[in-house]
Amino acid sequence: ETGVTQSPTHLIKTRGQQVTLRCSSQSGHNTVSWYQQALGQGPQFIFQYYREEENGRGNFPPRFSGLQFPNYSSELNVNALELDDSALYLCASSLDRFSTDTQYFGPGTRLTVL
Amino acid sequence: AQTVTQSQPEMSVQEAETVTLSCTYDTSESNYYLFWYKQPPSRQMILVIRQEAYKQQNATENRFSVNFQKAAKSFSLKISDSQLGDTAMYFCAFMKHNNDMRFGAGTRLTVKP
Secondary structure (H helix, E strand, O other), X not given: OOOOEEEOOEEEEOOOXXXXXXXXXXXXXXXXXXXXXXXXXXXXXXXXXXOOEEEEEOOOOOOEEEEEOOOOOEEEEEOOOOHHHOEEEEEEEEOOOXXXXXXXXXXXXXXXXX | OOEEEOOOOEEEEEOOXXXXXXXXXXXXXXXXXXXXXXXXXXXXXXXXXXXXXXXXXXXXXXXXXXXEEOOOOEEEEEEOOOOHHHOEEEEEEXXXXXXXXXXXXXXXXXXXX
């Protein structure tokens, strides 16, 4: 059984560009959550996808968008990158969308915006 | 809105000793979940321990245990027999629903040989 994987590991972009980050959920998990972790801070919830539909969103602007595919893998897209978007982006998968389901995290993608 | 506060930015402990990390949270909910996650330099968040608010018994996982004080909204983590591999950032997290987990700012723990 493979865990949660994310790609790429690191990414450097310039202000104004667009970026796509990818996440493969743990086998059997249908729910993926995305978090932004700025340097020296705890993760902040961006949004969650359950069975290909958005199932909740944190306090992030619409230029943060996502997708979930039939195999439950997921993408996070960020348009019009700003310097403050530099962070570690974590995804977490859970068996289902219920509070009883533990979230298992991937290793993250480090995004640097210059 | 629920907030999570970790008042100790950094802590250190000698190998084999015991250390306690503090966490307080603010909520008006009666049923929720609390977590401690560990983030080593490899960056991957690893679940250490989980507590359901409706359970009065404190959760334990081997060398890790919590002191859950619901009335005081306090959720501390005790690590016994500290090991070098315990060196990491530790995050306390609150969750009412699966789609809204809130994390504290973290405590950096260093275990010294």
